[in-house]
Amino acid sequence: MNAARDAAAARVVVLGADRRLRAARADRLAAHYRVPRRAAADILAAPCPPPAGYVVDAAPRLLARFAGAGGPPPALAFADLMVHLRTVVGGVGDAYRAIRYYEARGVLVGFRPDVPDEELYVVIEAALRERRGGPPGARP
Template sequence: MVSAAPRLVVIGADDGVRLARAARLAGHYGIPRLPAADLLLRRQPLPAGGYVIDSAPQLLDAERGIGGLRPALAFADLVVLLHGEEWTGADEARRVLRYYEARGMLAAFPPDAPDGDLIVAVDAVLRGRTEDPPEGPDGGP
């Protein structure tokens, strides 16, 4: 059975825009919004029913262990990158973003893109799911 709730990560440098967008996406899908800083500090397990994590890119770029992704990223369905007007792509060439871009799981939008555009991208990812989300590893993100 395929779960209807997405596992999203919203990345953007502008805190206000990112937080508002993450909150609206979480509200639309009826799932919790989790600040990445809180997840990293508390090491709480990720909700099985989907989530929206909001983060500045540098918070999620650090490696965990030997070259592994943090579980919040390892199990995400889609990473939504909110880039500013001056964005060229080179600024955001961090390891995590390159990882998701190579797998077709990175969707970049300008900060003022309509919510509907993001929802269309998320829904397309959910339709592409072939199985339930895996259980996250013990110990949280």
């Protein structure tokens, strides 16, 4: 596998209730993986999301909107990993049902908002290896 090419194809969704934290994290992830930052609604509403890498940031209520319209889209259809910056643990409603749906499928991982970027890189790269069938010790 070509590590630079595969890492550049990372499709990451950053979720969180705090817009500034979420946007800053999405900007840093996009810069790190050298992929564009895209609008969440464009990715989630597209019949076929772009295959190339991207980072989007979205409020959990956006997931609720899609969950309420016929159920959440298939987990791996638009993201290799969803990073949930948890400012509140738990919750009720469509947004948290959607979060639990993706978490149960192994696509969503929750972090404290102050987690170092390097920890996210490790988790994202592990998710990429798993999705693409690479050996456990290999870089994506």
